[in-house]
Amino acid sequence: MLKVGVISDTHIRNLAQGARLAEKLCAGCFADVTTIIHAGDVGLPEFLDLFGDREMHAVRGNMDAPVAGVPIKKILTLGGFRIGLVHGWGSPFQLEERLRREFQGLSLDCLIYGHSHLPACHRVGELLLFNPGSATDRRDAPRHTVGLLEIGERIAGSIIPID
Template sequence: MSVQTEMKIGVISDTHIPYAAAELPQRVLEILSGVDAIIHAGDYQRAAVIEMLSALAPFYGVAGNMDAEEVRALVPEKTVVRLAGFSVGILHGWGSPNGLEDRISAAFADERLDVIVYGHSHNPACSRKGNTLLFNPGSPTDRRYARCNSIGILTLGEVVSGKIIEL
């Protein structure tokens, strides 16, 4: 595989604005202002979040189970994007946190992906299944199943890696 250039991608999910918080925390905006692209794995709840993130960097996102029609009109439920020569699948997720990674992987069974970004559980995770990195950034605003709020940074370059940033 030929990699065009290294990219730093800010990864965020489950923002639940304005229900979990009135707005994104300032630290999140500071971190995201320094990335090459932003991926949001769903549950924005308001289209204004998409507009705000799109103003910071090239934006890729999907709708989550809690998103209103105004959000669903702007982003698909599932997508695959090519970034820095890598294939990245994005899907929010559904159901119990138990088995979530298996369901997400199965949803992309017909794709050859380098990374799958997902959300839904609010619990940050970074693991490998075969050659695919599975990456859940957690939630910056709602700790429902997690010990802390978080976002993530994906680095696509010589290697593909994910880093969880606790807020």
């Protein structure tokens, strides 16, 4: 079984803050993951380098400056499953519908997004819609959260509170 850590909306402002968060996650709920996905609004791009030798995938959020190799959206294939990755924009109202249209006509098993800071893990038909929430800025969410995907015969997600 492949375990994937999912994080979004970290808004890291200094590397000391980023190092503390990466260390906490790598020693805790991301200890067994081989891949980490960041769904945008990273803050400092150097934060992505703090997770050791784990494979890292990221997209640019609406608050991120352009960085080479970090697109607005992408499709990954992990464990035979197609995963769409995009941050999001605008109002949280109908956010999932707008993001699904971004990948219209493309066959996805999972769509990972961020932006709202509100965790979500549910299916629309066979498509898993997954937002890990925010590890650093919960806004209206009750807790700071990250996500885990478990990929085997099926792709499944869980939201993990970290405080």
